[in-house]
Amino acid sequence: MTTVTVRPATLDAAAAACALVNEVDVLEGGRSETDPAEVLADWKHPEVDLARDSWLLHEDERLVGYGLLTDGSGGERIDVDLYLLPGRPDGARLLLERMEARAAERAAANGAPRAVVHQGLHTTTAVDKDVLRERGWRTVRRYHVMQRPLAPDADLMPEPLPGVCLRPCTDEADRRIAHALLQESFAEHFDFQPRTYEQWLHDIDAEHADFSLVWIARVEGLGDVAAMRSRNDRATTGWISSVGVLRAARGRGIAGYLLRYAFWYYAGLGRDRISLGVDTDNASRALDLYERHGLALDCAVDTWELVLPL
The missing domain is CATH 3.40.630.30 (Gcn5-related N-acetyltransferase (GNAT))
Incomplete structure (x- = not known):
């Protein structure tokens, strides 16, 4: 039986998280561009509380999902990033549930009456779109990488x-x-x-x-x-x-x-x-x-x- 765990990131996991990001990017866009220094820069950002704003999803000891939350507005707008290997709707629910709860917490701490949470996902994302929609997510903008x-x-x-x-x-x-x-x-x-x-x-x-x-x-x-x-x-x-x-x-x-x-x-x-x-x-x-x-x-x-x- 596979054991599924979600735990916060630690700095020594940057290489593993980077490898997952690149694996997802290759699946979705055909190429990898991220290096561990970029992941570490995100994790060390002063607006990120790594112990509470990051999530690593493991199946047994294999890293299959990664989420990060940032609060750059100091108000209602909260950003999240989600990377997930394909075919894991339950994994998407696990990560989204935690990310959404933390987003609400951060917005409330800012004194906002609501949290407006945004995330950018490739149009061919491995995240199950039905899971997103059932949780109330909707698309509001499209960006082109040219x-x-x-x-x-x-x-x-x-x-x-x-x-x-x-x-x-x-x-x-x-x-x-x-x-x-x-x-x-x-x-x-x-x-x-x-x-x-x-x-x-x-x-x-x-x-x-x-x-x-x-x-x-x-x-x-x-x-x-x-x-x-x-x-x-x-x-x-x-x-x-x-x-x-x-x-x-x-x-x-x-x-x-x-x-x-x-x-x-x-x-x-x-x-x-x-x-x-x-x-x-x-x-x-x-x-x-x-x-x-x-x-x-x-x-x-x-x-x-x-x-x-x-």
């Missing part, structure tokens, strides 16, 4: 935009500027949660981040108006984490220029592919911009929501 091939002879340094200059984010002052630009430019987006500079540094694992891959765009007469954050630590692709342009500077082609600059830069680093994620209902029509620049659908992720009155 990708584009790169080649040094095709992705050349773009022609500069008149009056626009780029600089890498190399010092503390520029890091604060990049944070402020991204916060302001994303403030009206779906599911945006304001983050202080210190919280943002934890979110992006600043201790290990390469800030030379964060660029700020300055426009003559307007000042600093846009920022792009990217990363080069994924196994199979360069990754554009965010592109933000202040409302006053939109319509000048700055976002497209930043994209072309990243294509050239990452091709020069030897990458043959670059990727990003986009909200398909983004009011700024970012999806159209990315498609015009040669990015195509790689996979899709749904945001699932559960509302828990307290």
Whole structure:
């Protein structure tokens, strides 16, 4: 008889959790991108109480499920991540039951009248969708992960935009500027949660981040108006984490220029592919911009929501 247990994660389990995340990602999306350092960064985040906000589901001694909860809003919005090997509806119920209860507890501690819990799941998720629906979860948004091939002879340094200059984010002052630009430019987006500079540094694992891959765009007469954050630590692709342009500077082609600059830069680093994620209902029509620049659908992720009155 199989013995099923659920227990909190400990730091020495990061390698096993990472292996499970990658196994699930290969099943759902065809490739693995996560390393143990990324898992540990999540677990060490100051907003995570690992003993109460993490769950490892074992069948005998085999790890088959992993859940993590984060509270980045300080209010009603709570985020959870769930990874589960296929064919385990009872395992999904076990983990969701605990995650939902903890989400309600965290929201109540924040003084909120309800918990609004979100999780992102691949459209081909191994988590049983019937279990999600029976527990009251519903899809509220779809995101596309888009990708584009790169080649040094095709992705050349773009022609500069008149009056626009780029600089890498190399010092503390520029890091604060990049944070402020991204916060302001994303403030009206779906599911945006304001983050202080210190919280943002934890979110992006600043201790290990390469800030030379964060660029700020300055426009003559307007000042600093846009920022792009990217990363080069994924196994199979360069990754554009965010592109933000202040409302006053939109319509000048700055976002497209930043994209072309990243294509050239990452091709020069030897990458043959670059990727990003986009909200398909983004009011700024970012999806159209990315498609015009040669990015195509790689996979899709749904945001699932559960509302828990307290």
